Amino acid sequence: AQSVTQPDIHITVSEGASLELRCNYSYGATPYLFWYVQSPGQGLQLLLKYFSGDTLVQGIKGFEAEFKRSQSSFNLRKPSVHWSDAAEYFCAEKAAGNKLTFGGGTRVLVKP
């Protein structure tokens, strides 16, 4: 069965420091992968997506992610976090029928 794993339940990072969120997927030779961000009580906003092509994907808000097939990973990074980046982050993979399988999420806390 398809699964998406986010090993880190929560991460605390200082403002201005770099951030990396891990994601591993288990389905498909050509996965469709997404990273979403969710602020409390809100819906999900797409940060970036990968379908094919360049394995380093640029997204909004200064985020990027790198697809590594050999490691079945799609880790999200940001060089310098801002206090407004504190939120919940979800990695997801598209399966048949456009269904999305979500990872468990990683809560990011930003210290001043």
Next chain:
Amino acid sequence: GAVVSQHPSWVICKSGTSVKIECRSLDFQATTMFWYRQFPKQSLMLMATSNEGSKATYEQGVEKDKFLINHASLTLSTLTVTSAHPEDSSFYICSAFGQGKGGMNTEAFFGQGTRLTVV
């Protein structure tokens, strides 16, 4: 990008009553929409796939008679929580695949979510 609007954003209802949540695709047609449920500090769990003009497809363990889904048009899907009980209190989110920058059906757009509290 495409926009999905969900209404209401929050609702409080009495135990035993029914609540309807609407999900609209504002600038694109969605033959398929998805309903998710999210418990506090947890991930999203797919409840059902809403298909325009046909019956919804429910995930295992989701009660069809409790969560009624209607997808009567290409831009509207509704989720009705029937005979609601406190354990139905949750955050419900809908989504639809639409045209993103990569072309048709390449991106899932999400509604703002509905916080349901059953008292």
